[in-house]
Amino acid sequence: MRDRPAALMLFAAGLGTRMRPLTDDRPKPLVEIAGRPLIDHALAQRGDLRLKTVANAHYRAEQVEAHFDGSDVTVLREAPAILDTGGGLRNALPALGEGAVFTLNTDAVWKGPAALPLLARAWDPAKMDALLLCVPRDQTRGHTGPGDFTTDEEGRGSPGPGAIYSGAQIIDTRLMDGIEGPAFSMWELWRRALAHDRLYLLAYPGLWCDVGRPDCIPMAEDMLADD
Incomplete structure (x- = not known):
């Protein structure tokens, strides 16, 4: 087992139903923001880290494969069904290796320091099973809802x-040990970490935009362009 993560899982297998009609002919990770596919915005969050990188693919998987042809990213097809985030991660373990890994969604853009080096510097496997990078609500764009997590004085998170x-x-x-079935959510892992007070939060210091719907695209591009 390794203490310091050396691999990254990119989640790119979703159907992109909320992004229609833009996803009628392409997977959501290849929708462009400011002239750049969403999945490339995600990859930029590696910063200067050298990571073994794996992306899953399902809807129009051949386009994701073509996008990464000749790159350092390994693409794994999920078929016949999507495995959800937890199942997708477990399916990728032979390529990622065991132990702690980075995971990253591919439907957001960032303005500020690269996300993954921030997590790497804060990671403490002696007390953590999960470290989630979260954004204060006033630093977000395009997101609806009340938020996901609160934190205590020591940084432990709660839903x-x-x-x-x-x-x-x-x-x-x-955390996946003993979970049955091929498809399951990341929440199954988080619940296990929460049960032992080993889920922690780290605050992102920059701006972040959820790009889950077509109307979020101008928000994201304005955020990136705003000095």
Whole structure:
């Protein structure tokens, strides 16, 4: 087992139903924001980290494969069904390796420091099974709802209205031990970490925009362009 994460899972297998009609002919991770596909905005969050990187794909998977052809990203198809976030991560373990890994959603853009190096510097496997990068509500764009997590003085997280989960985290894949069935949510892992007070939050210092719907695209592009 490794203490410091050396691998990244990119979640890119969703159907993109909320992004229609833009996803009628392409997967959501290839929708462009400011002339750049969403999945490339996500990859930029590696910063200067050298990580083994794996992306899952399902809807129009051949386009994701073509996008990464010749790159350092390995694409794994999920078929015949999507495995959800937890199941997708477990399916990728042979390529990622065991232990703690980064995971990253591909439907957001960021303005500020690269997300994954921030997580790497804060990761403490002695007390953490999961470290989630969250964004204060006044630093977000395009997100609806009351927020996802609150935090105590020591940084431990609890579900509830508060900061918004950015889609970036470090998670110990041993949390999946004993979970049955091929498809399951990341929440199954988080519940296990929460039960032992080992889920922690880290606040992102920059701006972040959820790009889950077509109307979020101008919000994201304005955020990126605003000096």
